[in-house]
Amino acid sequence: MRYIEQQQVVKRMNGRKIINSIFKGIFMLATLLALLALVILLYRIITQGAGHLSLDFLTNFASRFPEQAGIKAALVGSLWLMAVVAPTALILGVGSAIYLEEYAKRNRVTDFIRVNISNLAGVPSVVFGLLGLTIFVRALALGTSVLAAGFTMSLLILPVIIVASQEAIRSVPGELRDASLGMGATKWQTIVKIILPAAIPGILTGSILALSRAIGETAPLIVVGIPVIIQFLPSGVMDTFTALPMQIYDWSSRPQQEFQVVAAAGIIVLMAFLLFMNSIAVIIRNKFNKRY
Amino acid sequence: MTMNSTAIATDAVIEQDIVSSNSVYKTNQLNLWYGANHALKNIDLDIKENEVTAIIGPSGCGKSTYIKTLNRMVELVPSVKTSGEILYRGRNIFDKSYGVEELRTRVGMVFQKPNPFPKSIYDNVAYGPRIHGIKNKKILDEIVEKSLRGAAIWDEVKDRLTENAYSISGGQQQRICIARALAIEPDVILMDEPTSALDPISTLKIEELVQELKKDYSIIIVTHNMQQAARISDKTAFFLNGEVVEYDTTDTIFSNPSDKRTEDYISGRFG
Ligand SMILES: Nc1ncnc2c1ncn2[C@@H]1O[C@H](COP(=O)(O)OP(=O)(O)O)[C@@H](O)[C@H]1O
Ligand SMILES: [Mg+2]
Numbered sequence: 001m002r003y004i005e006q007q008q009v010v011k012r013m014n015g016r017k018i019i020n021s022i023f024k025g026i027f028m029l030a031t032l033l034a035l036l037a038l039v040i041l042l043y044r045i046i047t048q049g050a051g052h053l054s055l056d057f058l059t060n061f062a063s064r065f066p067e068q069a070g071i072k073a074a075l076v077g078s079l080w081l082m083a084v085v086a087p088t089a090l091i092l093g094v095g096s097a098i099y100l101e102e103y104a105k106r107n108r109v110t111d112f113i114r115v116n117i118s119n120l121a122g123v124p125s126v127v128f129g130l131l132g133l134t135i136f137v138r139a140l141a142l143g144t145s146v147l148a149a150g151f152t153m154s155l156l157i158l159p160v161i162i163v164a165s166q167e168a169i170r171s172v173p174g175e176l177r178d179a180s181l182g183m184g185a186t187k188w189q190t191i192v193k194i195i196l197p198a199a200i201p202g203i204l205t206g207s208i209l210a211l212s213r214a215i216g217e218t219a220p221l222i223v224v225g226i227p228v229i230i231q232f233l234p235s236g237v238m239d240t241f242t243a244l245p246m247q248i249y250d251w252s253s254r255p256q257q258e259f260q261v262v263a264a265a266g267i268i269v270l271m272a273f274l275l276f277m278n279s280i281a282v283i284i285r286n287k288f289n290k291r292y
Numbered sequence: 293m294t295m296n297s298t299a300i301a302t303d304a305v306i307e308q309d310i311v312s313s314n315s316v317y318k319t320n321q322l323n324l325w326y327g328a329n330h331a332l333k334n335i336d337l338d339i340k341e342n343e344v345t346a347i348i349g350p351s352g353c354g355k356s357t358y359i360k361t362l363n364r365m366v367e368l369v370p371s372v373k374t375s376g377e378i379l380y381r382g383r384n385i386f387d388k389s390y391g392v393e394e395l396r397t398r399v400g401m402v403f404q405k406p407n408p409f410p411k412s413i414y415d416n417v418a419y420g421p422r423i424h425g426i427k428n429k430k431i432l433d434e435i436v437e438k439s440l441r442g443a444a445i446w447d448e449v450k451d452r453l454t455e456n457a458y459s460i461s462g463g464q465q466q467r468i469c470i471a472r473a474l475a476i477e478p479d480v481i482l483m484d485e486p487t488s489a490l491d492p493i494s495t496l497k498i499e500e501l502v503q504e505l506k507k508d509y510s511i512i513i514v515t516h517n518m519q520q521a522a523r524i525s526d527k528t529a530f531f532l533n534g535e536v537v538e539y540d541t542t543d544t545i546f547s548n549p550s551d552k553r554t555e556d557y558i559s560g561r562f563g
Contacts, residue, residue: 106370175407179469182365183420183476184397193423194409 045271049264057265061231062247066258071266073230074247077146078215078273080234081243084150085157085214090207092154093161097203100162101169102191114166121159128156129223137224144225147237152220157210164206168199201285208281212274218245244270315379316341316480316510317362322376324357326369331357333534335376339527341479341510344502346525346542348518350557353531355514356404359482362512363399364392381479397424400473402483406465408457408472413449416457416468420476435475443471444501463494470501481505483513487520499524518558522546530554 060070096117104110132152142148172195180190196203226242228250234241248270251263317339324332332354339345347355360366362378364385377384385395408416417436426432436453440446445467449460457468466486473481483502487495502511502524515521521528522542529539530551538545538554549555 173407175403175405176409178365178368178401178403179407179409179472180419180423181368182363182396182401182403183423183473184393184395185420185423186393189423193419198410 045264045267048261049266049268052261052265053268058269062229062242066256066262069251069259069262071244071247071269073233074242074244074266075269075273076233077230077241078244080146080237080241081150081153082211082215084146084237085153086211088150088154089157089161089210089214093158093207093210094165094203096158096162097165097169098191098195101166102187102195117159117162121163123159125156125217125219126223128152129220131155132220132224142238144227144240145238146234146241149221149224149226149241149243150237152224153214153217156217156220157214160210160213161203161207164210165199165203168202168206169195171202172198197288200288204281204285204288208277212277215243215274215277216245216270218249221246222249244273314341315339316381317512318379320377320379322358322361322378323374324354324361324366325371325373326357327371331534332361335536337529337536337539339510339512342506342508343526344506344511344513344524346521346528347512347514347531348516348521348528348557349531351516354534355516355531356484358531359401359484359512359514362480362482363396363401365396365401367392397476398478399480399482400476400478402466402469402473402481402486404485405489406462406469408465408468410456410458412454413457413460413468414453417471417475420472424476436471439471439475440468442474442505443467444497444504445471461494463490463497466490466494466498467501470498474505478509480510480512483511485514485516488516495520518546530557532557 057070058075059072060068061073062071063069100110100114100117129152132148132155136142136148136151137144140148142151176194176198177190180194181187185193221243226246227240228242228246230240230242244266248263248266251259251266315338317337319335319337319339322332322335323330335358347359349355357366361374362380362385366372366374374386377386379385380395380399383390409419411419414436417439418432421432421435426435437446437450440449445464448464449455449468452459457465460468466489470481470486487498490498499520502513505511506526513521513525525542527539528542528545530537530545530549530553532553538549538551540550544550545554546558549558
């Protein structure tokens, strides 16, 4: 006796195919909606701000007059901020991840630490701003400097970098570790020569996302007390500065309609900045991407 | 360790072998636990140099655990506790002062599944010499060629040394792993079921290779293929439930075992 009747199968086949197309349609729609929102956003900002984009916009300082307002201080300030955040957050973040995954024994204390690092990733950025204000600005008397804001931002994105790096390190096959240790390599040699090269694509993906967040975040900078109207460039990490999101926030909260245009131009610059960083990440990732 | 002193040590080993056959490993009353699981029980084994020692037994009897204890890789499992001693060339490898990296430099290991690094064939083989400090390109070239020849794979890969080791077949990958182990000029080679993931022809090649290698190295090989043990080994240890039931020359084990359980196992009555 046969359990499967071909006629039944054919009859049901049509219904199954229809269900398949319905779901395909739903998923496509979801993707399209997200894409649409993005396109509308880009369209609005570009049509609004493109007219104001010019070399002057990039080389002028902020101004009371919208037609003269430029983004120079904020752009350079954001670069300075990155110069502090990227090395600080990467070294601390990847270092912690290596320690937790490769060196730390699994016990209650380290389990507790692991769980809480993930929790920290969910803490609102304002709270990190308050932390930065208390520790870096006041206690360590760094003031509203690049260093104080940079450390604050580093703390903010550290949990994300640690978790992403842990994930990347954990996904390196254990056999590679065994193979290296089995030849008398030390743990450190194994980490540097085998684990990190294999984990770098994953580490970078997480880290660049985190750094992008640091570029775009406004709340911690406001809490720390970073000024907006600045007519000079910082000449070192101890100088005060302003950053792209601060400047954009300031422009967009002004009553004059003309400043909305300036804000849109600022957003275009910020997005170009992010795009640039992401492409660097993609390039490095492709360079290191190896099969295993 | 420099390559020179290693080479001299290997020569000395060969000379000694002519005079008398020495022990490389003496295991005395070894016990090992994974947490509460008593995986190795009172193991006593005396392993001779320049011989192939096969370890056979049913799955889960502790073969892998034992061979991984010989280079202390088993300690990577956090719950492991041991007692007893393992003397490698007369020194207890569990001694606090015994450097685990030094031990693993003398005792190479080939794993069950080929595990090349995601690097070129050349870089795979050069990995060991490099981590032990050899930078000279010419010397590295020589070591790589010698090791690949030693692993009987030179002719197959000599034109594609810069290709990723993942681009070759599983059997070839396993011989690359053997070449990689040879490149640090070890004294002992541990192999944990090195052919279980391979096709019959690759298996045959590796078996022939083992015969060739025992001239220069002492080889300890885990296998659950009894014909393989009979074909390639000089001594055989039969493990069961974490104990050594019988340890003797391979001929004796397979033709005239003294323990009933050994006889049952090799005649295929269980396992
Ligand atoms: N990493 C581990 N953690 C806990 N128990 C293990 C581990 N590896 C092996 N064991 C246990 O040790 C015993 C021997 O295993 P193993 O040495 O792998 O056997 P074999 O290689 O002979 O098949 C088994 O009972 C197994 O469950
Ligand atoms: Mg096993």
